[in-house]
Amino acid sequence: MGPGGARPHLGANPAMMRALLLAAFSLLLQPTGAMAQSSQFKGWAAVSRELSIRLAPPGQPFDLDEFLPSRSMDELLGTWTTFGTEHRFRNGTPNALNMTIWHAALSGFAKAVGQSCTSPRLMFHERFLTTLHKLCTWPAPAAKDEGVLLAFWTSVMGYNASEHEYAAWRDFFLREYATEPATETVAAMTFAITMNPSFLLNR
Amino acid sequence: MAHPRVRRAGLGALLGALVLLALLSLAGLKARRGGEMLLAPAMAQPSASAPVEHAGGILAGASLWQKRWWIDRTARLLRGGEGLAPEDDLDALLPLSKEEIARRFMSDERFGDAILDFNLFFLGFKSDQLKNGSIYDRTVFDFPNAVAAAQALLKDGDYFQLFDLEGPFYMAPLRSEPLDEPPQPGDEGLTPAQLRSKAMREIEAVFADALASARARPAPELADTCKAVESLADSGQTLTPQLHxxxxxxxxxxxxxxxxxxxxLEMLAKVAETACDERTAPAVARKSLLEGLASALAQIKRAFAAMAEFEPDRYQPKSVREFKRFALSAFPTKQKWLSFGFEQGMALGNSSTNFNRKRAAYVLKRFFCDDLIPIGFESPQEHVAGVHGSQTSCYACHHKLDPMAGFFRTYGAYFFDYARSPDMIFDDLASKDRALYEAVWKATRKLPAWxxxxxxxxxxxxxxxxxxxMGDLARILRTAPEVKRCLVKRLHEYIVAEDQTIDRGYLDYLTREFEAEAAVNASRAFKSTIVRLLQSAAYEQRDADPKRCYDAAPGSRPGEGPPCRVAFILSKNCAQCHNAGADDEAARLDVGSWILAPDGQHRIFRHLDDRLAQLSARDSLARVIERLSSSDVSVRMPKGRVMGSDERQELFLWAQEELARILERTRP
Amino acid sequence: MQTVSRRDVIRIGALGAGTLVLAGTGPTAAADPDGDPHFFLLVVLDGGADPSYMFDARPLSMTQAGKIQNYLGEEPGVWRGSNGVTTLATRLVAPLRPFGDRFSVLNGVYMTPSFDGHLQNMNFLFSGSPFGGDSFIPHLNSPETGRPPGSLDAVLPTEPPFLNVNNHSSVVPLEPNALEQLAQRLRAAEPPRADDGLGRFVRSRIAAAAEGEGRMAAGARRMLASLDQAPDVHRKLAALRVPDGDIAPEPRAIALIAECFRLALSRSAIYVLHEQFDVHDADQAKLQPKLFTDAVARIAALFRALVETPFDAKRSMLDVTTVMVASEFGRTMRAPEMPIQATGTNHNQFANSILLGGKRIRTGLVIGASDLVDEEDAPSKAHLAMDPALEKVMGRPIDCTTLSVRPVRPEAFDIEDYLTIGSVVNTLYAAFCVPKARYRSNGRNLPAAPVLDGLLA
Structure with missing residues (x-):
């Protein structure tokens, strides 16, 4: 019994033999890849709502669908919504396709935020605009102020991530984008935040 | 945002067909494990209501980042997905306790959305968002018990309306977007509201014209009036699509x-049948026909007027509080309004062969947290009759499933109630004689009769x-301890994570507290449970291990035995007999112990054989498995007691997995 | 009464309307032109298709004796396999005759003996458990087959079937209409880059999150693995060429699938026919001649498209694809208490019919059979034990080594006597070199269901 041929020594008790066989068989049946035990993407709707709450004026949420590479692709990013059957969260497990879509969509969004340094693409909340305007003076020292960077980070990320993540992000941009133009830097900053697991994944 | 669009044509015709069949039949066509368990009632004894813990300052000792994270996460949870915004004064929240913060968020108007979202999650129909912008998605209105319970919670009312399966109807604002199908000739260019108005006026006109003709002077011949009324009564096939x-x-x-x-139309058919009988005096007949026509017209007008209140330019709720109940008395039906709406009608179809088991399985899964998936299912080799009587694998489900299905026995396709009809029509469009169909649930004993x-x-x-x-089922849902426990479990899943292991002892503690408080006020009890969960260790984890129990019931000692869940099941079901202090053979197994096995590698219960020698871990577990799964009443455990099937299954699984691990490790 | 398809109301999105077709300049170059490409196409007849209208028909005498409904009203003909075995087939299968040497017919296949529900049997088809579990589709794409996996396990150009499986995260609906726009946008966008500073930084933060023990870390690990594949998927999707013009749904779907296979975007594809096969109602059952005319035409169109669509310069799609056509179960002969001339049918999980063809399959065979071949045929005791009311035909015992029906009438039902979906799936596993550890058994404590070696080319 079993791959190694081990035989349990239980005398002639068939019930116990059955129990052992069951147990061995159940081991073989353990599903590999515990998908239910892995965090999933929050979904496009949740991400859009988060960004709107933090960045958009009150009562004027963003319509971020323009950044999706294709209509109805939002369902491939994690969704509860369906019709005609009990609902369960679908398509939220990271795979190559939804990572590609997230990447494309968030690149577009990040670009729009960066471009807002010169010509506003999105209607932003006053407070975020203030932060953005300061950041858009990059690489001027005022843009690199800790307060400005932290404000930008918490505006986009919220408080989803740890301080360590913020520090890594800040240090990276202060180092690698020290002299880069503002539009590109702001876009890259936004992109780096939104591609972080703390932003995209459910707890 | 893409939304699933339902093709319209099929349903209208389908439901029209169902109506017709119902009409035709009403118009006078003659024809059509063993020994399972109770969660011991004593388990649910309420303890004295404990005050919700005050944690002092939020997350005392935690970093500022952690605190802000907790607040943002809680805001998002309790404000319908809306976390901290620039307008929120975070600094004002930081000094407050967790409970204070939570209760502050719960006083926000958006908390209604959070509760509605949870209620939909509980019912199995959660969506990504309740609203598009500020407009509620129309599917949200389809779950009246979810809405009623959310409204009640906001007023500290009866939150257990969530379990009421008959009740109000919250009509959604009528459609403002054009229908998918192209307009019919004569309807081109009309807005949805105009088209509705036109269709309703047309139907009213049909009845009004019939009434006017019957009232004309000189009075028409009675035979002509009879013919007109009978024709009208028979015109459902024409009028239905015209309205729809x-x-x-x-x-x-x-x-x-x-x-x-x-x-x-049914009423008119009955009136005509009596009035137009040659034995009826002409004056009486004429009066009856006129009254019938007037009544029919009044019914229709009343219904249309009530629906007009929901035109989107007159009704567009901005919060859950503003959801308006439809005046059901305006509808001609005498039937109570079921909480199972349109989408549930589609999702929970009742075919002619499944005997409402799908609906029963839904109730058991959603309200009792019993998804009926058996452990180690073994396909029976013999046909059903013998199997259901004795084999665990089928009986374990069907002994619960079939009786639960009986509550739905008069409900056919789309939960249409056929209680007054000799025939039932199912979602697969097959039909059966209703009395024969219902007889499946007749009991062989005297009491109960069903x-x-x-x-x-x-x-x-x-x-x-x-x-x-249905009323009885709702009563059962309101009073069953399993349902309250399930509600608390689902709340844990919603707040913490769906796949997060919860110590059963901790769950029972939460449930006991909830039940005690709900005996006074269900809404306040629910809010307090939310607060408890927000204060849990599991909720605070940024990267929780789904298999770990982070919280335990007060007074328990985790880490000194088998997994938390298993330990609780054992203490509840087995320890009364199998403990070190027992003075009979049962003492040979002490499920409260956890000792090193003779091989020095594994840990197991103190479990002695006939010679009072400690069994190996392998042998001990094999015996446990055998006792749990045997159908032989002389062997099956626990003896003389009922054990919850979910607990039996969990214990069985654990023992099985443990044994498999031991075998794997001991393989040469 | 106007009869309608209830499932019409739950169809979401266009079924195959506006799908992709190759541009006229020729097929996209296959990702590995010199390799041994092997793909899988599962065509699902969703709802329980009645085999008696296709390859497991019955004589009219049986209908005249009140045993089985037959709204076609014609004697079936003989469908002869190249192995000398015959079955009765209706004229409705005529469109499939040109492809008769491209698939084999399997009759009398047992699904789950204990449940006759749609969901349970669809779960059983995919996962081997009526309650759901791990689907076999991703196993065909596993590296353990020795073949580089496709970026995705499978694509679905139609609405998916209802089922509960754990491992379909890479079985992805790719609605053809949406793909057109996707391809355009991706062509204009940069794929994820790992070679620039920002790309490396993003990756490093995902990697950092992946180091933990919890749920988030597990999700981050998946993100990391997926991000590694994303550039490849991006390029492949951007390379998908969307045609102009109106083409029928089936060739469009095959063209889309062909692109996905060529680009190694996916190992498998699932195409679902959501016809009204579930004919409990007599009026719907009466429509089956038309229903199967349409359904078989669509299946034939799929086969034709597989034959005519090139995979590369040397091979057609059918040359590189194993094809399976299956429903979740068959149907009863009639419904009880309904007159034979006006009866619907219910579910029959004891005699399913499956078509299997394409790469690595010996085609043109007829394998297996169901019992109660005519009104005189008496059931075995095993049959009576499982179906005392004799509503169903059941598969006959089979020798899985010789693929011959055994001329025995078992006294008791033993699943190991019969041709099961477990054997069919294990045969697919063998064709795709999936390790035996994955093989299905026919029951607890039973060995793996036998592979139909005689069906493998």
């Missing part, structure tokens, strides 16, 4: 359930909750 063309599927569903056309209810034990009837109607 202006509405979408969800609206048609309401029109049909409300019997807006069906009831007046084998319908929530069954905890196949042997001890007194442990079961019987009933026959």
């Amino acid at each position: 063309r202006a509405f979408d599927d969800a609206e048609i569903f309401a029109l049909i359930r409300g019997e807006v056309l069906a009831q007046p 084998n319908i209810g929530y069954i905890r034990s196949a042997r001890f009837q007194s442990y079961n909750s019987y009933g026959t109607s």
